Amino acid sequence: MLVFEFKAYGKSSQFTAVDEAIRTAQFVRNSCLRYWIDNKKVNKYDLNKYCAVLAASFPFADELNSQARQASAERAWSAISRFYDNCKKGTPGKKGYPKFQKDCRSVEYKSTGWKLADDRKSINFSDKKGIGKLKLKGTRDLHFYQINQIKRVRLVKRADGVYVQFCIDVDRKENTEPSGNTIGLDVGLKEYYTDSNGVTVENPRFLRKGEKVLKRCQRRVSRKTKGSKNRGKARQILGKQHFKISRQRKDHAIKLARCVVQSSDLIAYEDLRIKNMVQNHCLAKSINDASWYQFRIWLEYLGKVFERVTVAVNPQYTSQECSNCGEVVKKTLSTRTHVCKCGCTLERDFNAAKNILSRGLGTVGHTGTFALDASNALGESISTLAGEILSQQIDS
Template sequence: MDNQGIGQYDLSRLCKDLATEYEWAGKLNSMARQASAERAWQSIKRFYDNCKNPSVKKKGFPKFKKARSVEYKTSGYKLSEDRQSINFIDGFKAGTFRMIGAADLSYYQLGQIKRVRVVRRADGYYAQFCIQHERSEEIEPTEQVIALDVGLLHFYTDNRGNKVENPRHLRKSEKALKRLQRRVNHKVKGSNKRKKAVNKLGRKHLKVSRQRKDFAVKLARSVVKSSDLVVFEALRVRNLVKNHHLAKSISDAAWRMFFDWLEYYGQIFGKIVVPAPPQWSSQECSSCGQIVKKSLSTRTHICSCGANLCRDENAAKVLLARGLKIASTQGHWGINAQGQTNLCQLSENLVDKLTG
């Protein structure tokens, strides 16, 4: 706000001045200071981009947050020979720490480790390693296609009518979260008992978030492995959560996280993952294309052409038709949702089945 026109390199040069001005900044590794400046610039750049975009109403001013992590690049730390311990050698002299679950680090060369971030969670400290590695897995084509219509009653319904129940992790833990929150409110601010109560509440929230991620990752992997073409709704979840009656349930479902992992595993397994436009997918008939308007409470699609099926299954079939059209107009069956060429192609039998 006080220095308009400041760029990314100006922030990087400022790190050197901060090291001489503040003692704690001088103790920090130089590359760690640079990494902090990069993260600050990402927040500022996002704000600048939102200001230039007239469709974004809330510009999102950068916010100052508590420092709960520190990121090292190629210096400031040293791994032991067995890669099971990490020693921080910057000015803070934190010492050597034994890492739990670091057995996989022995499979990578030290040159592949580009960054190490130390993160504080409610249940302890974690070391996150950013490793440069080309990951790909080749699996046999299944000659199956699937389209997913997500919802709140069921997590998703596919074009065959199969449904996956919504786990509702937050809803199931809401009673325990409220009880822990009351304990925090009843403790005196600044007391040790309040700190312990806050830690227990944080652990419970952390468990819910991990349950949600675990469900999304495993389900996305299973869907992509079992199909050669996956079509999902290109929903703008940011706009959907503006409905205050459904915001908590939509956030608890974590559709955006599930879509991101679908695209990720699509690249890993060389499968085609296509986002399809969701507009009127629940109202359009999958048999004749006629628009049959219905409210949210109407769960059955009935059309004059004789179609009578579940509302979500009908929407999944509509999405499948749209996804096949998008995949065919791209000019190459092996191009995924992010515009990158997949490692394997659809078999000729499946292409003939889809296009014929």
């Protein structure tokens, strides 16, 4: 499934209608969740039927396209099914009991309620909300895909405007020749990552660089009267600055992951639990600014696209063990050089990256130079999922 995004342009009255459609989608989703709480043994199909009851009871709900109402009910059911799955798996901690949504920013249409223009440069929404025709501007070309391949259309509201997303049913595969290289990655705060070849990539620190502007925008918001139009404008400017930083992080993660995947046949990295790591209030800000989890997500996705092997290994003692002899050399976080009795002296992250690669190769077997068929097989069977435990995936 590919998701193409375009910036939408229209009149202010049209964007007001988009806001109304999003609020209606939130109402349907929360109403379905309340229906599930109040009634026992409610399944996905019962929630879809309940959408018709809501449309008959509330005129503003009837104005939204029927399949858009069903998509909102499916959102409620996805939260419910996630809660059920966590309970069945015995996930430690909170199980994620479904909550009512307070700030919905998107509405989703299925196969009806919209029509794409022949030139693929505009889209017309035909439900009773009155959104009408919106012009599209983006870098993707929709002429390569048939209309029946577009399974969902989303209207997403962001800090800098409204966007239209097209969910296209197509498998993305790119054939590349095996490179014969294997690599281990150790992420950090000083350098973004250090690989098993000793190559380091600088940490861009987008939040730290933009913090001065963010603080100035935040002060402007604080000075304005609550509920005033000036405060709303100041909040919009602040939101744009945060959105800019998030885009910078995403762009950096995608480009870096693509370079790593294209240059290596096997990529080993640490199976870090970022949620637990950010509980350290001294490092939480820097860890979130580094966006390690987003980098991992794109590594795994592009690994499937380019048919590469991605392995998440246990991070325990990767910095303490000697990559030469295996001896455990205890060191604090401030100690940046690994010195072992065997005479091995390496930079701390370089030593950890070599240990990560060794564990990755121990998981899938020593690979050497991959043949294309073997690479395909490994890419389908060994690629790990973000947030999953490695040992459970290998056993399964």
